[in-house]
Amino acid sequence: MHAQENIGTDGVFAGLRARLFSTAYRMLGSRSDADDVVQDAWLRWQSADHASLRSAEAWLVTVTTRLALDRLRERKAERESYPGWWLPEPLVEMDENTPETAAELASDVSLALLWTLERLSAEERAAFLLRQAFDQDYGDIAALLGRSEASCRQLVHRAQEKLLEERPRFQPSPEAHRALLGAFMQAAGRADREAMKALLAPDVAFISDGGGKMPSFRRILRGAGRIAGVFWSLEHQYPGCVRYQMARVNGEPGLLRFVNGRIESAQSFHIDNGLITAVFVVRNPDKLAGVPQQFLS
Structure with missing residues (x-):
């Protein structure tokens, strides 16, 4: 048996x-x-x-x-x-101080990783995940994809090259990630443009997903001043009505933003060498439907 x-x-x-x-x-x-x-x-x-x-x-x-x-x-x-940029549906949990479990999940499903995987073909994504995440041998991958082993090796190699381009050189600890994000949340909450800029890399990228149901930028915004201005402008558009809350978004410290008491977005931040290098903002209400009720009460 x-x-x-x-x-x-x-x-x-x-x-x-x-x-x-x-x-x-x-x-x-x-x-x-x-x-x-x-x-x-x-x-x-x-x-x-x-x-x-x-x-x-x-x-x-x-x-x-x-x-x-x-x-x-x-x-x-x-x-x-899809209207504009497509981002994954965020997996949101309470931001409990459990860095071990957070780090284990973050390496698998962070929005930064999934954003990069979205740039791969379906076959590249499958081959990469089977090889890197599950250590499947190339014979099994070839059988699943209906390709030769040599072709599957090439798929994995191409995927690795694309992912290496996006991988941070200096991965922060969960505690450092949470501390940096907390500082950014405080700066955003008081509309302190200069304090936000100090936490953003000069070439920081901002990617937002409204799904055609909420306003979002149709191109990737870049630059610390411009991204700080995006957060600043919302505070001035809704004075006293914007609230941020820390949460775990896809296994990493992230932010939920509420406007007039209603959830407006889930946000994930890619950090490298002590600065925020990318901001992913999911505004599509369909993708926010799975946010746990405890955040919304």
Whole structure:
């Protein structure tokens, strides 16, 4: 009898559900799509011949990746016609002082990483995640993607090159990340333009996603003065009505912004060498629907 049968097939799947969701979410950037993929994987798991499997985990990760890849291809036209920039649906949690778990998740699903993955083809993304995140051998990746092993090696190599260009040279600790973000939140809350500029890299990038339902910039804004001005202008447009709250956004310290008591955006910050180098602002209300109720009360 296989070890996984001792705890029951339902228990095996339940133990891997979080990992399968993370796999699907990294591929798709959508909580609802990831949930649908995990549910589809569950249905296939129910009808699988469990006794013949060498590894339940490997089988489930492969099935989940294949299902996510199919859905990503289906979504290609939708993504291409999306109004403005497309950012993932943020995963928001309370910003508890648990840097170990935060760091573990941040390396997997940070908005900065998912933004870069979005620049890859569906096959590049799948090959990279299977190789780097799950250490799958190239034979298995080739079988899943219907390509040669040499082609899959090239896919992974191209993905790595693109990701290296975006990777910070000096990754901050969770505590340093939280402290820098706290200082920025305070500066933004009092509309202190110069204090904000001091925390932003000179070539900082600002990417916003309104989904055609909320105003957002259709191009990437750059420059510390310009981005500080964006935060400053909102404070002056709604004096006394803007509030920031720390939260964990995709495993990293991030900010939620409220205007007139209603959530307006979830924000994630890419930090390198002690300065904010990129700001990702999700304003699309459909993507904010999953923010836990405890933040909204």
